[in-house]
Amino acid sequence: MNDVLKPGQTYDSKDHAEHGFSYGRPKQDGVDTTHGAILYLEDITVSFDGFKALNKLNLDISVGELRCIIGPNGAGKTTMMDVITGKTRPTSGTAYFGQTFDLTKMTEYHIADAGIGRKFQRPTVFEHHTVFENLELAMKMNKRVKPTLFFRLSAEQRDKIDAILKLIRLEGHHHRPAGLLSHGQKQWLEIGMLLMQEPQLLLLDEPVAGMSDAETERTAELLNELRGKHSIVVVEHDMAFVTEIARDGQVTVLHEGSVLAEGSMQAVQANERVIEVYLGR
Numbered sequence: 001m002n003d004v005l006k007p008g009q010t011y012d013s014k015d016h017a018e019h020g021f022s023y024g025r026p027k028q029d030g031v032d033t034t035h036g037a038i039l040y041l042e043d044i045t046v047s048f049d050g051f052k053a054l055n056k057l058n059l060d061i062s063v064g065e066l067r068c069i070i071g072p073n074g075a076g077k078t079t080m081m082d083v084i085t086g087k088t089r090p091t092s093g094t095a096y097f098g099q100t101f102d103l104t105k106m107t108e109y110h111i112a113d114a115g116i117g118r119k120f121q122r123p124t125v126f127e128h129h130t131v132f133e134n135l136e137l138a139m140k141m142n143k144r145v146k147p148t149l150f151f152r153l154s155a156e157q158r159d160k161i162d163a164i165l166k167l168i169r170l171e172g173h174h175h176r177p178a179g180l181l182s183h184g185q186k187q188w189l190e191i192g193m194l195l196m197q198e199p200q201l202l203l204l205d206e207p208v209a210g211m212s213d214a215e216t217e218r219t220a221e222l223l224n225e226l227r228g229k230h231s232i233v234v235v236e237h238d239m240a241f242v243t244e245i246a247r248d249g250q251v252t253v254l255h256e257g258s259v260l261a262e263g264s265m266q267a268v269q270a271n272e273r274v275i276e277v278y279l280g281r
């Protein structure tokens with residue numbers, strides 16, 4: 001496929017599938033975050049035939065931050081994720097991963113390779129493989145793990161899989177085929193598979209969509225356990241869930257392709273413009 005995107009151009013899902021596995025893989029030398037920022041977007045505009053899906057969008061995410069992005073349908077949340085992951089090329093603006101990776105000049109594949117992992121709304125696990133095998137396969141996709149698909153796991157690698165199994169609440173299900181898991185469990189497995197790749201920045205698109213209340217609650221616990229250990233951006237509509245994971249952190253509200261408000265969950269919930277365009281609906 002042609003890896004070079006023109007401004008405003010987007011890969012379709014067929015292109016995405018051709019890339020195969022889409023989980024992020026860190027580069028050997030990693031991302032340079034000496035100034036504390038993992039992601040920096042400035043004045044990002046995406047025009048689709050003149051319509052601005054993003055309009056001078058600014059976003060600054062610090063290392064170890066868990067940032068929630070909210071906003072009404074069509075606000076530009078998915079387009080923003082697409083720009084960060086190289087799926088859509090911005091028409092103008094600046095986008096950096098750490099100090100040195102200019103995301104506007106990198107392909108989707110190279111951005112994943114540099115360490116940005118994205119979880120899409122629908123889980124895409126290997127249904128015929130067991131939970132354990134899914135994590136094992138994800139580990140073997142990590143370039144830092146050397147040999148072929150058939151090498152034996154070291155004790156350390158096995159411990160790592162066990163730790164992730166515990167984190168994603170699937171300890172007792174490691175021998176089950178992934179296809180037999182509930183929707184929520186598949187979502188957790190996919191988060192686990194992303195973590196096996198050791199991404200520097202984790203992007204989660206509506207992680208609790210379609211989950212039961214109990215699964216949503218457990219997902220909030222899971223993300224709270226990841227807090228501070230990973231840099232995470234979560235796009236979500238479920239306000240109770242966002243309140244649960246935002247805690248004292250910053251929440252960004254998008255509207256018509258720009259940042260409408262940014263601050264604590266309490267502050268954005270009290271913001272009259274936010275109530276008018278989103279929360280009050």
Ligand SMILES: Nc1ncnc2c1ncn2[C@@H]1O[C@H](COP(=O)(O)OP(=O)(O)OP(=O)(O)O)[C@@H](O)[C@H]1O
Binds near residue numbers: 048051071072076
């Ligand atoms: N490839 C495209 N071509 C034309 N318009 C597009 C394209 N992708 C998105 N848009 C438009 O850009 C705007 C922003 O869409 P986007 O999907 O980013 O919003 P969103 O905040 O993710 O919405 P939702 O919460 O419904 O997922 C919408 O008006 C959408 O119709």
